[in-house]
Amino acid sequence: MDYIPGDVEIGFFLPLSLPEVSNTTGAAQFQSPPYKACRAYRTIENNYQQLFMPSFTLHEIRKNPKLLPNISLGYHMYYSYSMEERTLESYLWWLSGTDQIIPNYNCRERGKVVAVIGGATSALSVQMGTLFDLYHLPQLHSYLKNIQFENIVGEQVFVDENRRTEAHYVPSAVCSASCPAGFRKLPMEGKPPCCFSCSPCSEGEISNYIDAEQCKKCPEDEYPNEQRDHCLPKTVTFLDMNEPWGTAVTVVAVSLSLLTALVLWVFVKFQDTPIVQANNRNLSYLLLTSLSSCFLCSLLFVGRPTTASCLLRQTVFAVVFTVAVSCILAKTIIVVLAFRVTGPGSRMRMFLHPRVPYCVVLICSGIQGLFCTIWLGTHPPFPEADTSSESRHIILTCNEGSAFAFYCVLGYMGFLALGSFTIAFLARNLPDAFNEAKYITFSMLVFCSVWVSFLPTYQSSKGKTVMIVEIFSILASSAGLLGCIFIPKCFAILLILWENSTKQNKNQRSSRSKNSSFFNVISLFSPFHLKQYFKKGLPST
The missing domain is CATH 1.20.1070 (Rhopdopsin 7-helix transmembrane proteins)
Incomplete structure (x- = not known):
């Protein structure tokens, strides 16, 4: 037990030990009567950080004049056990205020004990609350309402202004707002773990819950939505004729x-012309x-x-x-x-x-x-x-x-x-007479x-x-x-046909019918006329 006196006092019950599980099984368990005093207990090493928490907290509270002005805060610390019967025994011992347990009596100085902190498990908390209600002792949260202060690193700590009556109230230190879905937490260098920045998930990644440490990639057949908090199925596409x-x-x-x-x-139509023949028509x-x-x-x-x-x-x-x-x-x-x-x-x-x-x-x-x-x-x-x-x-x-x-x-x-x-x-x-090479x-x-x-x-x-x-x-x-x-060869063929057709039309008289010129152009496409137009040319190679 550890004790520091003060104008008001808080009781701490820390679960630092756990009973060992016996290896004895079967009929061997009934060969001797149970004896609690000889029962072995194992130290819970991970809980030893709680041993230094009360003295450190007390020191910080006393150092800050804004929290409890003109009031000194003390505490009683008891080493309890992670089992119901031994923990309640410690509670009764503390409530009695003497070296022995006296149920229904409180020999302590009235008015000094204001709260109790303890209950390592939900079962212990329920039994602890039932017992302390008989002595009209709260939980800590009854005295923490509408409080704001700075901790040792200069961070603002806020406690809810509404007075809670359940035992689940826990004050929280707020350094950074929670990261919404679609973001991930990035630790801030030189800051405590509760201080972080929020970074959007990278392309192709999502986070679908608050304060995600890491983003995760969508499957290959899915992609993130705009908020990057869930994946959507990809659309199958290809070069379609309709697009x-x-x-x-x-x-x-x-x-x-x-x-x-x-x-x-x-x-093919003008295959007998020198232009087509000279270019190896086949x-x-x-x-x-x-x-x-x-x-x-x-x-x-x-x-x-x-x-x-x-x-x-x-x-x-x-x-x-x-x-x-x-x-x-x-x-x-x-x-x-x-x-x-x-x-x-x-x-x-x-x-x-x-x-x-x-x-x-x-x-x-x-x-x-x-x-x-x-x-x-x-x-x-x-x-x-x-x-x-x-x-x-x-x-x-x-x-x-x-x-x-x-x-x-x-x-x-x-x-x-x-x-x-x-x-x-x-x-x-x-020679330019026929030069397809160009x-x-x-x-x-x-x-x-x-x-x-x-x-x-x-x-x-x-x-x-x-x-x-x-x-x-x-x-x-x-x-x-x-x-x-x-294209140049086709243009040459059709141009020559047009020029010769124009010359023939000039020599014709107006006595012809309107449709005669049409039939005259059609006749130009006959092999006889084409031979007349292309008399000069090179032989086919």
């Missing part, structure tokens, strides 16, 4: 494919067909990814584009050979055989087909759900399976395009520029943007080939 980007891609691809088909029809037909397919293959990137579409998406694009570039390479080689190999008896003349360009296309395309076969046989593309590119969406896309194989396919196609560009550039000074040079420059800019953009893109970037590169490079090589 703006999907609709735009579809319209542009189909329109350019139809335009290519129209150019092909013009070349290679031109194959090139136009492959370009039309290039525009349409971009549609494989639109819609919900499936196993079939993922397998066809990159391989069809690679093979079709390789056919187109191979045709341009073959046309470039034939043009150079037609003007360079002119000496009689030259061994290079054997390469002017009509089947040479088709062999070039077949070999170059076959190598690309072999690359694609190895790709599909080892690491084929497959559908994938991308949960990380966008915070609120799960994007369905195609995983290429092997990035190395994908870049090998692109690299081979770039190698063919670079070869075509180099040969055409060297042949740019050929158009091929510019078309390959456009083609290479598009795909060189594609690589860094593709690497830095995420989600749907990856597909849109590749679709744009396909459409732009294909349109560059169509516009640079074939």
Whole structure:
């Protein structure tokens, strides 16, 4: 027992010991009568901090003149036990005020004992309250009402102004307001644990209770709400044909494919003209067909990814584009050979055989087909759900399976395009009567520029943007080939037809009917008229 006198006194009952549990079991427990005095007790080491709490608190209260002015506070400290019978025994001993227990008598000086602090468990607190009610002794909270003071670290301590009658009242020191859900506590350096700041949860994390120590991440298929206090399910999305980007891609691809088909029809319709014949019309037909397919293959990137579409998406694009570039390479080689190999008896003349360009296309395309076969046989593309590119969406896309194989396919196609560009550039000074090398040079420059800019953009893109970037590169490079090589020829053919039609109309008299001019224009498209318009020209290579 420890005692410090004062004008008013408080009783402390501290549970510092706990009875040992006997290892004796069975019939051995009844071989001797119970004897409490010999019962072993174990010290509760974690409770020893409570031993120094009363003296420290008393010292602080006495030092602060605002709390109990002109009143000295004392206390009685008793070492109780964590069991009901021994703790009540200590209470009765203290209430009696003597060295022995005298129930229903209080030999202490009246008016000095104002409160009791104790009750390590709820059971002890109930028994303690029942006993002290007989002696009209409160709990501590009856004397703590509407009190405000500063503690030793300069913090404001507030006690509720409403007087509580239950035993559960506990005064609290307030340093920081509680952190709401969606935030986490951050300790303040040099401050006690009750002082902290509130930091919002990071992107992708939530906290769903007050004063959370840490935030937790949402599952991959969910994302935090705006308050970041709970997770919401992500929306599954893909490049759909019904959304703006999907609709735009579809319209542009189909329109350019139809335009290519129209150019092909013009070349077939005017196949006997020198302009068409001089450009190796069969290679031109194959090139136009492959370009039309290039525009349409971009549609494989639109819609919900499936196993079939993922397998066809990159391989069809690679093979079709390789056919187109191979045709341009073959046309470039034939043009150079037609003007360079002119000496009689030259061994290079054997390469002017009509089947040479088709062999070039077949070999170059076959190598690309072999690359694609190895790709599909080892690491084929497959559908994938991308949960990380966008915070609120799960994007369905195609995983290429092997990035190395994908870049090998692109690299081979770039190698063919670079070869075509180099040969055409060297042949740019050929005679102007027929010089397709200039158009091929510019078309390959456009083609290479598009795909060189594609690589860094593709690497830095995420989600749907990856597909849109590749679709744009396909459409732009294909349109560059169509516009640079074939549109000028179509324009020349139609312009000459228009000029000749105008000349004939001037020579005609007004005696003709109104519809005669229409039939006259239609007749211009006959082989007879076309031969008359293009009498001068080079023979087909």
